[in-house]
Amino acid sequence: MIRFDTVTVEYDGRPIIRDISFHIPKGDAAVIHGRSGSGKTTILTTIVGMHVPSAGTVFFNGRAVDSTTISEVRRSVAFIGQEPVLGAQRIREALLLPFTYRANRNATPEETMIGEILHKLRLEDDILDRETAVVSGGEKQRVAIARALLLGKKVFLLDEVTSALDAESKQAVIRLFREEGHTIFPYPTIPTGSSSAPRSSESRREP
Amino acid sequence: MCRIHPVRPNEEEQVTNTIDISYLSLAAFLGLILVPVLAGAVLKLGITKRVLIGVLRMTVQMAVLGLYLDYLFRFNHIAVNFGWALLMIFIANITVNRSAGLKTSKIFFSVMAGIFVGSLTVIALFVFLAIQPKPFYDARYLIPVTGMVVGNCMRANVISLERFYSSVKKNEKTFLTYLLLGASLREAALPSIREAVKPALAPTLSTMATLGLVSLPGMMTGQILGGASPITAIKYQIAIMIAIFTAITLSTVINLLIGLRVSFNEYHMLRKDIFR
Numbered sequence: 001m002i003r004f005d006t007v008t009v010e011y012d013g014r015p016i017i018r019d020i021s022f023h024i025p026k027g028d029a030a031v032i033h034g035r036s037g038s039g040k041t042t043i044l045t046t047i048v049g050m051h052v053p054s055a056g057t058v059f060f061n062g063r064a065v066d067s068t069t070i071s072e073v074r075r076s077v078a079f080i081g082q083e084p085v086l087g088a089q090r091i092r093e094a095l096l097l098p099f100t101y102r103a104n105r106n107a108t109p110e111e112t113m114i115g116e117i118l119h120k121l122r123l124e125d126d127i128l129d130r131e132t133a134v135v136s137g138g139e140k141q142r143v144a145i146a147r148a149l150l151l152g153k154k155v156f157l158l159d160e161v162t163s164a165l166d167a168e169s170k171q172a173v174i175r176l177f178r179e180e181g182h183t184i185f186p187y188p189t190i191p192t193g194s195s196s197a198p199r200s201s202e203s204r205r206e207p
Numbered sequence: 208m209c210r211i212h213p214v215r216p217n218e219e220e221q222v223t224n225t226i227d228i229s230y231l232s233l234a235a236f237l238g239l240i241l242v243p244v245l246a247g248a249v250l251k252l253g254i255t256k257r258v259l260i261g262v263l264r265m266t267v268q269m270a271v272l273g274l275y276l277d278y279l280f281r282f283n284h285i286a287v288n289f290g291w292a293l294l295m296i297f298i299a300n301i302t303v304n305r306s307a308g309l310k311t312s313k314i315f316f317s318v319m320a321g322i323f324v325g326s327l328t329v330i331a332l333f334v335f336l337a338i339q340p341k342p343f344y345d346a347r348y349l350i351p352v353t354g355m356v357v358g359n360c361m362r363a364n365v366i367s368l369e370r371f372y373s374s375v376k377k378n379e380k381t382f383l384t385y386l387l388l389g390a391s392l393r394e395a396a397l398p399s400i401r402e403a404v405k406p407a408l409a410p411t412l413s414t415m416a417t418l419g420l421v422s423l424p425g426m427m428t429g430q431i432l433g434g435a436s437p438i439t440a441i442k443y444q445i446a447i448m449i450a451i452f453t454a455i456t457l458s459t460v461i462n463l464l465i466g467l468r469v470s471f472n473e474y475h476m477l478r479k480d481i482f483r
Binding site for chain 2: 012045048049050051052066067070074075077078079081084085087097098101102103104147151
């Protein structure tokens, strides 16, 4: 599904990640360990083409990520950051924002489907009419996840996502991904002793 | 389209219409600058040097411009007139690049195209259709109108380009989010384009709304001093405002749309090498 082949990404001539190689099969989950500032986020954002590697190749679904395949990658992959950008005034508009774009215009979801996904993520129905500026970080993350699910995304890149979630919401998010059989990367850190510990292929970055 | 009938006094009439200022009087009047200089010194504003350099630059630039325009008006040749108009656009382009913090080598042609198309379309409509001077390239109409339109385009484009690129650069994550939600490059850039065009149009928009309430607009003042009737001066003023507003809208939008093609990489992310 996602493969890095000796990938180096530079910024202002300095490498942020160097010679990274790993492979995550479809439907799998993986964790990246590393100190803060060691390039974890860069690995994730490189998958979705925020950076062009100065060396090496990123593969997605067996094809090298380049200008011709990047739109396919972006169609299938969701990137959920610590404080996701919702891009609208109210939650409902934020959830429907992608469907104002030409590419998704014919796929606008039914109200019942939105309600179902919100419920699975333990979000109340009345959140739809709340302003995005006043919802908590954890709610923002779940709204962003809900939006990605409405778009039918298959791969989820989670950048310290569950840090803002309480234990219960965390379980809800993890259960949902598990049910749908999505590829999750990196797998959310979960409380020790939990039954749903990640069976992860692990990628460690050279310090 | 309404036609504006040019007032075309012959040369002698024009001279008698406006009282010339003698060089001696002008030189004496320049002495008035001592008042702000002294005030600055008393208040320790620290602007004396800048005031003196400013006055000197203004005087020299105006002298050169006066000589050049005098020659231009006498000669009134089609190639020279249009060459001068192009030179104005060229200089405006360099100023825009520099003031907006962008590398001239990267976006020179896109900015040139924006200002060129935006201003020349409007100038052509204004001068060739509304005023209809004979000959159509008459320097007396072409040069001042081009100067005003291009000057305003320059100011507007500095604002719009600076705002657009700093907005995209600052909100890189937001931009990526839009792309990941299925937005095309143009759809992802639209919020930043809005954020950039609005402040570029705002000054002209508020000027239009309050025109004539506070002060007499520059072009109108000039024409009245030049001996034109206030009615003629008003028609010109309204037309030039419409011309300026249309030209800055066209040029800023064209510039940003072409900018999408040259300033983003193959992954639709902003290229860092366009900044100075």
